[in-house]
Amino acid sequence: MKRAIFERTSVFRKRFASAALFAMLFATLFSLGGCATTGTASGDDPLEPLNRAMYEIHQPLENYVARPIVDVYVTLVPEIGRDIVSNFFGNIEDLFSGISGLLQGKFDKAGHDFGRVIINTGFGLGGLIDFASDAGIPRGGEDLGLLLAHWGVGPRPYLFIPLLGPTTVRDGAGMAVHVYASPVDLALGSKNVALRNTLWGVGTVNLMATGVHASDLLGDIGLDRYTFIRGAYLQRRAYLSGDTKFGRIELDEDYDDGYSTPPSETSQDTKDATP
């Protein structure tokens, strides 16, 4: 028994290490020469034609596949059930967050994450109940993509993957490791294929629900939705990786805002209106 556990952890370690190495190589390869963030998102999207084609495939998939599935899921499974599902997968994400935080030297965050995993796995029925949040222990919210960012891997090139949505080669590589080294897979392996596949299925639906929700949040305020999603994703990831300069807009304080005199038909902005 003890031996089995040892073997399993060593398998985990080997798989994790090789996957992480692969991810790093992959991500650095693609981001060569693109480390400097310019803030102009189009520069971060050299694969735009391909990505736009993927986006065209994604849109009907989101509307006619993901959305109906999520609707059924929301109708059939009560909120408490959906919470349990997202807690279970959240617990696994917390584990990866802890590892990513630790390797970035963010010991406070990593401590919170590992504490969360221990509490929720131990007392919360293997992660089904999120006692740690009730106890006020915040999520670190790190992931392997952010770890790669910390190690200097730039965000480009941007990628759009049907059903998965916006990502980058860097973040996608991190996500691939999350999937490849997932405890669900490692713990069940080929022992209980039915349960493993069920968990993967439920996990995918859970992910879809998050994706559809994010898509709804962004709404319809952009002129070109592809550009808008890309901008929001890249800004969000830059913010999470601590890059405060990305996309920052400098304010021109000398600009005549037209508020100093009562509004009239003749425009106040002769300075800005150079033909």
Add this chain to the structure above:
Amino acid sequence: MNKRFFLAAAMSLMAVLMTSSLAVSAQTVEAPDAQIKRVAEEVLAIVRSDAKVQAGDPARVREVLDEKLLPHFDFRRMVMLAMGRNWRQATPEQQKELVEQFQTLLVRTYSGALAQFRDDTINVRPLRAAPDAKDVTVYSEVIRSGAAPVSVNYSLVLSSDGKWRCYDVIVGGVSLVTNYRDDFNQQIRIGGVEGLLKTLTAKNKGATP
């Protein structure tokens, strides 16, 4: 006795002076963080109590936005920042039209969502900025039950009439104006300033561009 009396008199005089000077400064320039807090709370109070707003009555929502929210935004500066150097290529008429259409787009989008903020609370953090700053960021958190708090930051500029006006909203690290910058420039690349104006107008008319 005398000493005490003078002390008390001096103190009450000081108190009166202080409160009146506070009142005066509040009248001329309201601090940006106080302004955000006040406006947010006023709007939330209406959303929570007004049945018409809750039912999504477009006319009433529009009225609330016009009266309470819009005067605190500098839409012209938003468009200018989003367009970058292309702003100068636009004629004054185009600029005026762009600002109007942009304002309409935001109002149209957010008026439908106003009622959803009903159960949210906003936690405005005290402003840290130099007293003579003309460009500040007010940090706040929006708390919705059952969800992680979202950081919502407001960039404000001191307008030439002495009022603070918001020119960008940054939700969870995503700046509205920065996002529109890519979006606008994309349209300008395709069809110039006129193309951007056309797309904006078409979108507001509900036509799919």
